[in-house]
Amino acid sequence: MTTDVDFSAISEWIGGLGIGAVxxxxxxxxxxxxxxxTYAVSDAGGSRWVLRRPPLGHLLASAHDVVREYRILTALQNTGVPVPKMIALTEDAAVSDVPLVLMSYVDGVVLDSVTKASAIAESVRASVGHSMTSALADIHRVDLESTxxxxxxxxxxxxxxxxxxxTTQWANSKSRDVPAIDLLAERLAANIPDQRELTLVHGDFHLNNVITSPSDGSIVAVVDWELCTLGDPLADIGGLLAYWPEAGDAVAGPFMASTLPGFPSRAELTADYAAKTGRDVSAVGFWQALALWKLSIIAEGVMRRAEADSRNRAGAGSPxxxxxxxxxxxxxxVADDIGI
Structure with missing residues (x-):
């Protein structure tokens, strides 16, 4: 694997796509x-695009599959799900040692910090929350066969x-023993709710992975589809709750924007999703606990990758x-609260 991203070769590839890149x-x-x-790509004429590629360094098998992500986003182009326009995919080793995806640039804001969320009105924050449950409802009604x-x-x-x-990812990526992660896996495995339907599942749906309109709070694009799969739709709403700390939480965790006034509570998000979809959400606590367990494993992997190769470290730092x-x-x- 090369030591750095070859932006010269990538520029040549983009220049040959016929999209008017200057x-x-x-x-x-x-x-x-x-x-x-993820990289923002700008040309001399003021046009913008977005480039996605896997992380640098050693990768676990099946992880960070941008080719699969490209397939999913291409399939969603003509659905009600707001996604960027797919422009090109390359697996040419002369361009890059890993696959690359180029997509349209979507104008909006990602509320991935308290600072950014503070810049929008409380009424808009409320709209963001309700727009997110609407986007989830759209994802979960995608016709799998026609797409x-x-x-x-x-x-x-x-x-x-x-x-x-x-559990396998944890075994392959952990750099230390965390007995609570193993214990929680056992508790979750012993309390699995019945699955009633199979839908498209985003798999990583939270404020950091949606682009919103700062004027009205609508979701203009849902991004980061690498964990997308087929499964129980309640997994997505449980995942959203896991990434949605409230101001009164004893342990808030990451993704603190939702602690600001105006954002709906976790209970309000759940009720809003239930009203929009007609689904029974009584098992959502299981999925919230599972999502937090999974988040801890993901965070451990991110920490390991950043320690192994500092180029993977995001501007906000690493876990x-x-x-x-x-x-x-x-x-x-959460597991204690719901009795599992």
């Missing part, structure tokens, strides 16, 4: 994402698949052992 091109790492890397996504993933029970996958321990504590708290 040399020279500039590349700027954007977002707080610490998995697939060609019916074979995207296994149709076996989703919770069992998740527990198996992330710490203290932060990961706090996430695990939140997960155990």
């Amino acid at each position: 040399s020279p091109l500039t590349f700027e790492r954007v977002g707080n994402g610490q998995s697939n890397l 060609g996504l019916l074979d995207l993933a296994s149709h076996k029970p989703y919770a069992e698949r998740q527990l198996k996958r992330w 710490t052992t203290s932060l990961i321990d706090d996430i695990v504590a939140r997960a155990l708290g």
Whole structure:
């Protein structure tokens, strides 16, 4: 694997796509994402695009598959789900040692910090929350057959698949022993709710992965689809709750924007989603606990990658052992609250 991203070769590739790119091109790492890397691409004429590529360094098998992400986003182009326009995919080793995806630039704001969320009105923050549950409802009503996504993933029970996958990821990526993660896996495995339907699942749906309109709070694009799969739709709403701390939480965890006044509470988000979809959300606590457990494993992997290769470190920094321990504590708290 090469030691650096070859932006010269990538510029040549983009220049040959026939999209009117005017040399020279500039590349700027954007977002707080610490998995697939995202760059804003600008040309001399003022046009902008977005480039996605896997992280630098050693990768776990099946992780960070931008080719699969490209397939999903291409399939969603003509649905009600707001996504960027896909422009090109390359797997040419002469351009890059890993696959690259180029997509349209979507104008808006990612509320990935308290500072950014503070800049919008409280009424707009409320709208953001309700727009997110609407976007989830749109994702979960995607027709899998007509979009060609019916074979995207296994149709076996989703919770069992998740527990198996992330237990394996934990075994392969951990740099220390965290007994609480192993204990929680056992508790979750013993309390799996029945799965009633199979839908498209984003798999990583939270404020950092949506682009919003700062004027009205609408979701203009849902991004970062690398964990997308087929499964129980309640997994997504549980995941949203896991990434949605409230001001009164004893252990807030990361993603603090939602603690500001105006944003709906977790209970309000759940009720809003239930009203929009008609789904029984009584099992959402299980999925929230599972999502927090999974988040702690993801954060451990991010921390390991950043320690191994500092080029993968996002501008906001990388997770710490203290932060990961706090996430695990939140997960155990949710599990205790729902009696599992």
